[in-house]
Amino acid sequence: EARSSRGASTRKRHASRYFATTTVGGHESVMVQTLRLEEQQRAKEEKRQRELEKKEAEEMSAKEVEDWERGLLSQASPHTVDTVWELPAVGHFLCLAQTALNLPEIVFFELERCLLMPRCSLLLSKIMSSLLSPPQRRATLHRRPALPYRRWESELRQRILGWYRAIGASRDQPRRAEQLGLCHQFFSILGEASPLEEKPFHLLPFYQ
Numbered sequence: 708e709a710r711s712s713r714g715a716s717t718r719k720r721h722a723s724r725y726f727a728t729t730t731v732g733g734h735e736s737v738m739v740q741t742l743r744l745e746e747q748q749r750a751k752e753e754k755r756q757r758e759l760e761k762k763e764a765e766e767m768s769a770k771e772v773e774d775w776e777r778g779l780l781s782q783a784s785p786h787t788v789d790t791v792w793e794l795p796a797v798g799h800f801l802c803l804a805q806t807a808l809n810l811p812e813i814v815f816f817e818l819e820r821c822l823l824m825p826r827c828s829l830l831l832s833k834i835m836s837s838l839l840s841p842p843q844r845r846a847t848l849h850r851r852p853a854l855p856y857r858r859w860e861s862e863l864r865q866r867i868l869g870w871y872r873a874i875g876a877s878r879d880q881p882r883r884a885e886q887l888g889l890c891h892q893f894f895s896i897l898g899e900a901s902p903l904e905e906k907p908f909h910l911l912p913f914y915q
Contacts (some may be wrong), residue, residue: 794819796887801834808837809845825909826856835859839866854911864903871901 757877802811804903808823810833821828837845839854839862854862870887877883884893902911 794822807845808834809848810834810837822913825860829853832856835863839863860903860908863908864901865900867897867903899902 773798785793798813798815798818801808801810801818804810805813811830813830816826817828817830821834825831832855833848836859837848839859840848847875870889873887874880881891884891895915902915
């Protein structure tokens with residue numbers, strides 16, 4: 708009984724010491740608080756490191772995009788985007804005709820690039836879908852997906868070929884071109900034959 712009593716007393720003392728190290732008056736001990744603070748500090752450091760890595764990745768991605776755009780714009784040489792006055796004129800026309808053509812908002816920054824990457828430009832697809840559609844269909848274009856590149860490129864090729872044939876068969880070619888809404892510069896830039904008969908749209912020189 709004496710041994711049993713001493714063993715129970717020893718266990719009680721150990722238990723008392725354990726609880727003393729974990730709780731003091733119902734509160735966490737200094738040791739537990741220290742461990743908790745270290746854990747919080749470690750979590751903050753890991754979060755800061757993740758944010759730093761994310762920022763570095765975003766900066767690297769932005770630089771890659773910038774380099775890609777610089778290379779893309781260089782493809783417009785010798786007629787660089789900044790020196791082609793027709794480009795802002797086209798943008799101005801599209802802005803004025805935005806409602807009539809049922810087009811989204813025209814951003815000149817995007818307009819420059821859509822002509823340099825026509826196969827993957829949604830904006831150019833919407834513009835071409837509208838320009839190639841009859842007036843009665845334009846009002847509902849926003850309800851349908853825009854024509855894919857191959858589709859509108861094919862329709863554009865046929866449309867321009869029709870212009871060449873109509874003017875070629877006319878005795879008064881300047882007047883016929885005017886009736887079609889084509890200026891005298893159109894054929895001086897594109898040539899005597901439609902360039903789309905030899906090359907797809909995305910392979911044409913930028914100025915054409």
